[in-house]
Amino acid sequence: MYDVEVGLDPAFTVGTVDPRLFGTFVEHMGRCVYGGIFEPDHPTADEHGFRGDVAELVRELGATVVRYPGGNFVSGYRWEDGVGPVAERPRRLDLAWRSFEPNTVGVDEFCRWARGVGIDPILAVNLGTRGVDAAVDLLEYANFAPGTTSTADRRVANGHKDPHAIRTWCLGNEMDGPWQIGHKTADEYGRLAAETARAMRRADPDIELVACGSSNSAMPTFGTWERVVLEHTYDLVDHVSLHAYYEPVGGDVDSFLASSEDMRAMITAIAATADHVGAVRRSDKRLTISFDEWNVWYQHRFAGQEGLERTENGALIEDVYDVTDAVVVGDLLMALLDHCDRVAIACQAQLVNVIGPILTRPGGPAWRQTIFHPFALTARHARGTVLRTAVRTAPLATERFGDVPATRVTAVQDPVTGALTLLATNRSRTEPARLTVDLRAFGHRRLLEHLTIADDDPSATNTAEQPDRVVPRPATGTVLDGDQTLTATLPPSSWHLIRLGD
Structure with missing residues (x-):
């Protein structure tokens, strides 16, 4: 066992959490829309064809x-195909995922669904094959x-009198990637985006507005892409995007558990790049980051876009997540929170079936994957002001x-209730950690709960037959000594939420 000592003071803060940090992502890809959120023949489907059981889980998330x-879908998408009478909408070939798109669900249907489950839509526009008009x-x-x-x-004639009132718009998607329909150089994209x-x-x-940043930190243009794009767009946009997906490359689980180190470095680097462009322009404006695609994705199992067969609503990258994946997702959420002064928006990709926290069976059940739980708990309780933490821990x-x-x-x-939420990850696969948190600066506190995601079998998963095999469970042995010190034990490969009230 190794020791972890944490110092905190409410006077030392990182910033305020933008609620949009807890975003998600729905793409016309695989079974995310058709067979995911939308399945008219499902027993729980509403009058518009959207699954009620999925909607309940989305609200819980x-x-x-x-x-x-x-x-990728948006870079060849004609939004007009998805509005108006459904029977008159064209069936198109989606070049991104080599599937046939029926256009049964479009912007009107999706916005109505999103607002119905309590989520604000962010729309992306096609800057791959289309442009300004x-x-x-x-x-x-x-x-x-x-x-x-x-x-x-x-829109009114199509049955939607009230505007959809979309606040945030993405200027294309991953335009730095050669796999993207309409891929462009940084100069080409920057000029079109501007x-x-x-x-x-x-x-x-x-x-x-969100300008496209890098698709991942391994892109050969990482950093340079952002500089060039922002030289065109700095005064016109509010955010620059980042994307990242993680997996245990070559079976390297230790590095996988530390994936958030890459995310943290990406945020720091691109914030510095944006600030450099602002400084050169003598601007007082401070851009923030939209980390609008992030998750665990076992890409080595995916043959790639070129290897896809032409299908309609076929299953695609439906990864099944285990305990280790949930620990990594929890740790990535912590990285986003620790940079809330620069990250305004973040979207876990995707919502249902396609590398999603929710899985469904056609005509059957929907259930929570392991990664559902750290997201839901963090979204529910990690609201307010992020504090600076002084952490002494083993390497x-x-x-x-x-x-x-x-x-x-x-x-x-929480600045309203005063509640303090601690999130912790033990990345060691072999050693438990003895956590000690100094709470003297917070006055009277009481321990509300300590939930953990851990298992003797880190490869345990949730299935339709065992949907609750992996769930957050109350931890044992956590002690709050008066108003001074919290002590707890963190098992190997574990993620934790500890709540303290007045």
């Missing part, structure tokens, strides 16, 4: 925003009041990152 409709038309269709333009009146942003802001000055040797902290600890205080 606690996501605040949802990015739509992609993803299509983006502004979609903005008018979604946000303009009846009678203002013929495009807004088209032209599109300028036009969209003239149409609706109150929107927020963990990893092949990819060198020596890293064996334990990470994040603290969030």
Whole structure:
């Protein structure tokens, strides 16, 4: 067993958590939409064809925003195909995932579903095969009041009088990637993004815009891409995006458990890049980051886009997650919170079936994957102000990152109730940690709960037959000594939520 000592003081803060940090992502890919959120023949389907059992789990998950409709899909998408009478909508070939898109679900249906489950949509526009005109038309269709333009009146004629009131818009998706339909150089994309942003802001000055950043930290253009793009767009956008997916490459589980070190480094590097562009421009503006695709994804199991057969609504990258994956997801959430001064938006990708926290069976049940639980608990309780933590812990040797902290600890205080939430990850696969937290600066406290995700079998998963094999469980032996010190034991490969009240 090794010791972990944590110092905290409510006077020393990182920043306030933007609720959009707890976002999710729905793309027209595999069974995320059709067979995921939407299945008209399902016993729980509502009058619009959306699964009621999935909607209940989405509400429980606690996501605040949802990015739509992609993803790679958006770079070849004609949004007009997905509005109007369903029977008249064209069936198209989606070049991104080599599937046939029926366009049964489009912007109107999706926005109605999202708001129905308590989530605000974030829309992405196609800057792969399209550009300024299509983006502004979609903005008018979604946000303009009846009678203002013929495009807004088209929405009304389609049965949606009230505007969808979309606040946040993504200017394309992963345009740095050669796999992207309409892939561009940084200069090419930056100029198009600036032209599109300028036009969209003239149409609706109150929107927020996200410029495409790097698809992952291994991209050869990482950093340079952001610099060039922001030289074109800095004064026109509010956020720059980042994407990252993690897996145990070559079976290297120790590095996998430390995946958030890469995420933390990405955030720091791109924040510095954005600040450099701002400094050169003599600007007082401070851009933030939209980490709008992140998750565990076993990409080595995926043959790639070129190997896909043409299908309609076929299963695609439906990874089944275990305990170790849940610990990594919890740790990634902590990294986002620890950088809440620069990360305003984050979207776990994706929501259902496609590397999702929710899995479904056609005509059958829907259930929570292991990664569902750290997201739901963090979204529910980690609201408010992130505090700076001084953590003394043993090092963990990893092949990819060198020596890293064996334990990470994040603290969030609710400014209204005063409740203090501690999140902790023990990354060691062999050694438990003895956690000691100094709480003298917080006055009277009482222990509300200590929940943990851990298992003697770190490969344990949830299935339709055993949907609750892995769930958060109350920890034992956690003690609050007066108002001074909290002590707890963190088992190997575990994630924890500890709540303290007044």
